[in-house]
Amino acid sequence: MAGKLSPLAPKSFPALPALAGxxxxxxxxxxxxxxxxxxxxxxxxxxxxxxxxxxxxxxxxxxxxxxxxxxxxxxxxxxxxxxxxxxxxxxxxxxxxxxxxxxxxxxxxxxxxxxxxxxxxxxxxxxxxxxxxxxxxxxxxxxxxxxxxxxxxxxxxxxxxxxxxxxxxxxxxxxxxxxxxxxxxxxxxxxxxxxxxxxxxxxxxxxxxxxxxxxxxxxxxxxxxxxxxxxxxxxxxxxxxxxxxxxxxxxxxxxxxxxxxxxxxxxxxxxxxxxxxxxDGEGATKFITVDVEGAESDESARRIALSIANSPLVKTAIAGEDANWGRVVMAVGKAGEPADRDKLSIHFGGIRVAADGERDPTYDEAKTSAYMKSQDIGVRVEIGLGSGKARVWTCDLTSDYISINADYRS
Amino acid sequence: MAGKLSPLAPKSFPALPALAGxxxxxxxxxxxxxxxxxxxxxxxxxxxxxxxxxxxxxxxxxxxxxxxxxxxxxxxxxxxxxxxxxxxxxxxxxxxxxxxxxxxxxxxxxxxxxxxxxxxxxxxxxxxxxxxxxxxxxxxxxxxxxxxxxxxxxxxxxxxxxxxxxxxxxxxxxxxxxxxxxxxxxxxxxxxxxxxxxxxxxxxxxxxxxxxxxxxxxxxxxxxxxxxxxxxxxxxxxxxxxxxxxxxxxxxxxxxxxxxxxxxxxxxxxxxxxxxxxxDGEGATKFITVDVEGAESDESARRIALSIANSPLVKTAIAGEDANWGRVVMAVGKAGEPADRDKLSIHFGGIRVAADGERDPTYDEAKTSAYMKSQDIGVRVEIGLGSGKARVWTCDLTSDYISINADYRS
Known part of the structure; x- marks a missing residue:
């Protein structure tokens, strides 16, 4: 049933000793x-x-x-x-x-x-x-x-x-x-x-x-x-x-x-x-950590983080190693949680790509593109409204997800 | 920007006459x-x-x-x-x-x-x-x-x-x-x-x-x-x-x-x-009509229908021409709307594949698989609780969706 080993797999199964009882x-x-x-x-x-x-x-x-x-x-x-x-x-x-x-x-x-x-x-x-x-x-x-x-x-x-x-x-x-x-x-x-x-x-x-x-x-x-x-x-x-x-x-x-x-x-x-x-997400090639900070509450931050992590457009962009932070804005917007476009900041890894509702003035496409080639990608969004925060893990969305799921049952 | 013509495209643009004003x-x-x-x-x-x-x-x-x-x-x-x-x-x-x-x-x-x-x-x-x-x-x-x-x-x-x-x-x-x-x-x-x-x-x-x-x-x-x-x-x-x-x-x-x-x-x-x-959904090869009937309200039916229509697993199964009604059950279940597993019936086109919470006794894999090769696929779910109904349209999810979106910006 299993396909080829995920490129994100750990090197080996950890040593789990016998446990009394x-x-x-x-x-x-x-x-x-x-x-x-x-x-x-x-x-x-x-x-x-x-x-x-x-x-x-x-x-x-x-x-x-x-x-x-x-x-x-x-x-x-x-x-x-x-x-x-x-x-x-x-x-x-x-x-x-x-x-x-x-x-x-x-x-x-x-x-x-x-x-x-x-x-x-x-x-x-x-x-x-x-x-x-x-x-x-x-x-x-x-x-x-x-x-x-x-x-x-x-x-x-x-x-x-x-x-x-x-x-x-x-x-x-x-x-x-x-x-x-x-x-x-x-x-x-x-x-x-x-x-x-x-x-x-x-x-x-x-x-x-x-x-x-x-x-x-x-x-x-x-x-x-x-x-x-x-x-x-x-x-x-x-x-x-x-x-x-x-x-x-x-x-x-x-x-x-x-x-x-x-x-x-x-x-x-x-x-x-x-x-x-x-x-081990089906078809995954990138491991993604989404951090949302500054939301009105932790629960609000979690909903925004999940909206980003579940967005097919964010996930396909990351699969394509594209620093498409516009799609991150989209996913923040569709979450339905309190957010103010003009207070948003977005980071990929340590690179701030957008701030105060627009592209960061110091945005460097080459530097950001280089980062997007990493296997582990961090997306961090500062909402700028409060102190709520959340971290969510996901993976990218690739055509292997499709092929795995288009013929799973048959 | 546009890729190859969607196989679901109409034959031609309709005749839209000049409109006064x-x-x-x-x-x-x-x-x-x-x-x-x-x-x-x-x-x-x-x-x-x-x-x-x-x-x-x-x-x-x-x-x-x-x-x-x-x-x-x-x-x-x-x-x-x-x-x-x-x-x-x-x-x-x-x-x-x-x-x-x-x-x-x-x-x-x-x-x-x-x-x-x-x-x-x-x-x-x-x-x-x-x-x-x-x-x-x-x-x-x-x-x-x-x-x-x-x-x-x-x-x-x-x-x-x-x-x-x-x-x-x-x-x-x-x-x-x-x-x-x-x-x-x-x-x-x-x-x-x-x-x-x-x-x-x-x-x-x-x-x-x-x-x-x-x-x-x-x-x-x-x-x-x-x-x-x-x-x-x-x-x-x-x-x-x-x-x-x-x-x-x-x-x-x-x-x-x-x-x-x-x-x-x-x-x-x-x-x-x-x-x-x-x-014209990106990468679409099938047009899908989801009908939900018998929900507690029209709004509840709409939420269930959207949960089905948005499920990547339902959409990839249909792309693979797989009558995977188990995934339809999953999508009904995750909608969070009132539903009773043992009252659910599911139809693909005119074929009832599941009823009363299990596979239809007369289920015919060959007949259903033949239907799944159609370009227009109907999924109908009877919830069995009330009279709420809704219809939602969507398309399947294929690897072309991924390739279109993995390199849209760059």
């Missing part, structure tokens, strides 16, 4: 692809807390419905993910498939069905044959290991050209804590949520409500600030699992100083994964 | 292009009423500011349009350029400056040298003729591959009335307003307030229902001129039955022009 296995279940892994089973130690953030689509997939239904209990023993079929818009058959998958997994592991979390990614509208998991889950449950994060990241890929992982380590009052996360997503990527699937695990001891609040906050400035094409998936799922296996007293008060430290580390890992998603 | 001339002023006309002067008989609808961009062009400032007087003697430079985000220089253009035109014609209407289209952010109009407008004013609608439509083109015109004729209580309109637009096309530039003229006798209300209403179901790339221009301008030269009593009451008849004709002409804009 988490084991992993993957398999080929023949869901859609031949000759590649397409099922991931992640097992968690008894007592593991879970939190989740899901797509805001009004037409969510069956696994999203399943996760929402079982999340309130706050405990997880396993995660089952398949690629190749999203089990979305599959009606009653889709609900039956999630139920059967959870049953099979719960039986294989020996836990309650509501401790099983599910995610599916791939084509929409095709019934998912969950019978294919019957033997597979039993085998997987017997063969999980700790050091399989890269395998896990690979098993959940669809049009991704590289597996995405990130980790952080911190000291929480003398307890060494690790956080590891994986993500998949390359198209149909827009905030609420930005990625299709991402899973985070930590050995920190955290209660489900605190874990949920840390996750919900961290997503705002990470996955909710990345966009590839403005299209929101039916399947977007971010789950965080906290095994507590590192020991220490459970963090059950959101005001616990350890919660702040853990939340900061979550942001680091999710921010890294979100940027990797943009770097 | 309107004369036209075009010229090469060397604004940006070489060897093609880039200035349009349209003259109107004394007493001509004018109405306008403009971009909702917060960063409008200088000519948009000019038109908004002079519109309240409600009278027009001339329209000056240039292509090649949008005079947008040009600061004080931009304001000075509009002022000078209006001065030159008013002097050439012998009228007040606030009877001159201006529009510019082309690159954003480059200062427009209005001195280039100095001799040109004098010459143009002396050489206008009635039968030059096609020339007018050509002079305002940028990346358009064909000139766009439409007309209607009606009998208003025994008076024969004509309406002729032209438009330009091929990219940076999204509602509020959809087209970059469109000008409508009629010989009907209409007061400025009635003309404004007819125009504002007609735009809702025409130009505000067409999208190419979801990008809203800084320069979108729709102006309507009513010369009254056909004779008859002025329509000054919006409840006058003649106003309804005229409004219906406006919708016909503007709808025709709006569809031509979508047919």
């Amino acid at each position: 988490v084991t992993i296995a993957t398999a080929e279940a023949g869901i859609r692809y031949k000759g590649r892994t397409d099922v991931l089973l992640m097992l968690f130690a008894p007592g593991t807390s879970v939190a989740g953030v899901f797509t805001r689509s009004r037409c969510p997939s069956a696994p999203v419905d399943w996760c929402r239904a079982v999340l309130p209990a706050g405990k997880a023993r396993a995660l089952v993910v398949n690629s190749g079929n999203a089990n979305a818009f599959t009606g009653k058959k889709g609900r039956a498939a999630t139920k059967l998958t959870a049953e099979l997994a719960a039986k294989a592991i020996g836990c309650a069905e509501n401790e099983i979390f599910l995610a599916s990614t791939g084509v929409i509208g095709e019934p998912l044959d969950a019978e294919k998991f019957r033997g597979v889950l039993d085998r997987l449950a017997k063969g999980t290991t700790g050091n399989a994060w890269e395998k896990a990241a690979r098993a959940i890929m669809t049009t991704d050209t590289f597996p995405k992982g990130a980790s952080a380590h911190l000291d929480l009052d003398g307890t060494q804590i690790s956080i590891s996360g994986i993500a998949k997503g390359a198209g149909m990527i827009a905030p609420d949520m930005a990625t299709m699937l991402s899973f985070l695990a930590t050995d920190a001891p955290v209660s489900p409500p605190v874990l949920q609040s840390l996750l919900s906050e961290a997503v705002q400035t990470t996955f909710n600030c990345v966009t590839v094409d403005g299209d929101t998936s039916t399947s977007d799922t971010l789950l965080a699992f906290a095994t507590g296996a590192a020991g220490g007293k459970e963090i059950s008060d959101p005001k616990d100083p350890r919660a702040y430290a853990l939340g900061a580390a979550f942001k680091q890992v999710l921010g890294d994964l979100a940027q990797q998603v943009a770097r | 309107v004369t036209i001339a075009t010229a090469e002023a060397g604004i940006r292009y070489k060897g093609r006309t880039d200035v349009l002067l349209m003259l109107f008989a004394p007493g001509t009423s004018v109405a306008g609808v403009f971009t909702r961009s917060r960063c409008p062009s200088a000519p948009v500011d000019w038109c908004r400032a002079v519109l309240p007087a409600g009278k027009a003697r001339a329209l000056v349009v240039n292509s090649g430079n949008a005079n947008a985000f040009t600061g004080k220089k931009g304001r000075a350029a509009t002022k000078l253009t209006a001065e030159l035109a008013a002097k050439a014609i012998g009228c007040a400056e606030n009877e001159i209407f201006l529009a510019s289209t082309g690159v954003i952010g480059e200062p427009l040298d209005a001195e280039k109009f100095r001799g040109v407008l004098d010459r143009l004013a002396k050489g206008t003729t009635g039968n030059a609608w096609e020339k007018a439509a050509r002079a305002i083109m940028t990346t358009d591959t064909f000139p766009k015109g439409a007309s209607a004729h009606l009998d208003l209580d025994g008076t024969q009335i004509s309406i002729s309109g032209i438009a330009k637009g091929a990219g940076m096309i999204a509602p509020d307003m959809a087209t970059m530039l469109s000008f409508l003229a009629t010989d009907a006798p209409v007061s400025p307030p009635v003309l404004q209300s007819l125009l504002s209403e007609a735009v809702q179901t025409t130009f505000n229902c067409v999208t190419v790339d979801g990008d809203t221009s800084t320069s979108d301008t729709l102006l309507a001129f009513a010369t009254g030269a056909a004779g008859g009593k002025e329509i000054s009451d919006p409840k006058d039955p003649r106003a309804y008849a005229l409004g219906a004709a406006f919708k016909q002409v503007l709808g025709d022009l709006a569809q031509q804009v979508a047919r």
Whole structure:
């Protein structure tokens, strides 16, 4: 399914060490692809807390419905993910498939069905044959290991050209804590949520409500600030699992100083994964960071930044290495947020190209054009009205995006 | 500037007869292009009423500011349009350029400056040298003729591959009335307003307030229902001129039955022009009509229809002749409007591909794939919640869109 490796891919998958209380296995279940892994089973130690953030689509997939239904209990023993079929818009058959998958997994592991979390990614509208998991889950449950994060990241890929992982380590009052996360997503990527699937695990001891609040906050400035094409998936799922296996007293008060430290580390890992998603944007040749400052509020800044990052004309101009700041003005204008044309300043990288509503008097086309040849492009807009700011990541729009998506299903 | 002719272009420019009270001339002023006309002067008989609808961009062009400032007087003697430079985000220089253009035109014609209407289209952010109009407008004013609608439509083109015109004729209580309109637009096309530039003229006798209300209403179901790339221009301008030269009593009451008849004709002409804009969408190979029915309200239906029409994934699938209705579900879901996945039905042309939240049991891939090879594609979604409906026009998204826009400026 995957095309040629994104030129923006990291050199290698990061070293994600085994995490206490988490084991992993993957398999080929023949869901859609031949000759590649397409099922991931992640097992968690008894007592593991879970939190989740899901797509805001009004037409969510069956696994999203399943996760929402079982999340309130706050405990997880396993995660089952398949690629190749999203089990979305599959009606009653889709609900039956999630139920059967959870049953099979719960039986294989020996836990309650509501401790099983599910995610599916791939084509929409095709019934998912969950019978294919019957033997597979039993085998997987017997063969999980700790050091399989890269395998896990690979098993959940669809049009991704590289597996995405990130980790952080911190000291929480003398307890060494690790956080590891994986993500998949390359198209149909827009905030609420930005990625299709991402899973985070930590050995920190955290209660489900605190874990949920840390996750919900961290997503705002990470996955909710990345966009590839403005299209929101039916399947977007971010789950965080906290095994507590590192020991220490459970963090059950959101005001616990350890919660702040853990939340900061979550942001680091999710921010890294979100940027990797943009770097693997379908057809991407440039990684783009859009900074908006001086807006009336942070939320206003975010909307303006997303308007710029989602504009096909801005994205194609950057693909063409064209410092077309006029299109940035257009995108600011169409955002519908407070803006005063005659107070706008626009920078590409460190170069101010426009100020006070017109081209910068010192504008140097050659210098700016040279900068536009960079692989990482920064666009910074000063609105000049307030102190609201936001940062959004995206990629350029190339004809490879078209060719990848014009024949994805068939 | 224009590339190869859109495969969706009409066979020829329609016959737009001379319209009493309107004369036209075009010229090469060397604004940006070489060897093609880039200035349009349209003259109107004394007493001509004018109405306008403009971009909702917060960063409008200088000519948009000019038109908004002079519109309240409600009278027009001339329209000056240039292509090649949008005079947008040009600061004080931009304001000075509009002022000078209006001065030159008013002097050439012998009228007040606030009877001159201006529009510019082309690159954003480059200062427009209005001195280039100095001799040109004098010459143009002396050489206008009635039968030059096609020339007018050509002079305002940028990346358009064909000139766009439409007309209607009606009998208003025994008076024969004509309406002729032209438009330009091929990219940076999204509602509020959809087209970059469109000008409508009629010989009907209409007061400025009635003309404004007819125009504002007609735009809702025409130009505000067409999208190419979801990008809203800084320069979108729709102006309507009513010369009254056909004779008859002025329509000054919006409840006058003649106003309804005229409004219906406006919708016909503007709808025709709006569809031509979508047919000339940059890189378009398919013309797409999106119908949404059964939404909670017409406005909700319009938002869902636009979410479908603006989705890069839907548009690339149609470019690839792929009946990927899963992406239509995605676009319905991301619209944020009331929708119930399990009540949705989706049709491509006359073929129901999905119903009650899953693939139609009688779905026939071969039959559907054959339909997707059509040049005109209909996508119809029944939401199943109410009686709101909307129709939106767009085109597919191809790699030609990318190549056209990756090197437009440079």
